[in-house]
Amino acid sequence: MLERHSWYDLIRLFGVDDLKKQLTEDAISRIRNEMLKGKYEFAREVLQGNTVPLSGWSPEYREQIKHTLLSNRWYRTEQGIS
Numbered sequence: 001m002l003e004r005h006s007w008y009d010l011i012r013l014f015g016v017d018d019l020k021k022q023l024t025e026d027a028i029s030r031i032r033n034e035m036l037k038g039k040y041e042f043a044r045e046v047l048q049g050n051t052v053p054l055s056g057w058s059p060e061y062r063e064q065i066k067h068t069l070l071s072n073r074w075y076r077t078e079q080g081i082s
Contacts, residue, residue: 002031002040020047 001010010019023044031037038060045051 002027003033003036007043016047023047 001013005013014022023040025044028037028040028044031040
């Protein structure tokens with residue numbers, strides 16, 4: 001169900017408290033899509049009240065966006081049209 005339904009559908013079906021119980025490390029580890037797995041791991045941490053890194057500053061996220069199309073736009077030596 002975690003792979004096939006949206007987060008909001010799962011909340012409507014289970015409720016926050018039951019969903020919190022269902023989001024175990026074992027259940028999340030069975031998800032095949034790595035991006036979705038990361039989102040549910042983050043959701044589990046938030047629901048359990050654990051400290052999470054600031055958005056966009058976790059080492060995993062920085063490594064993930066390191067080679068994107070616009071990743072070097074702030075570091076170019078040439079400036080645009082003056």
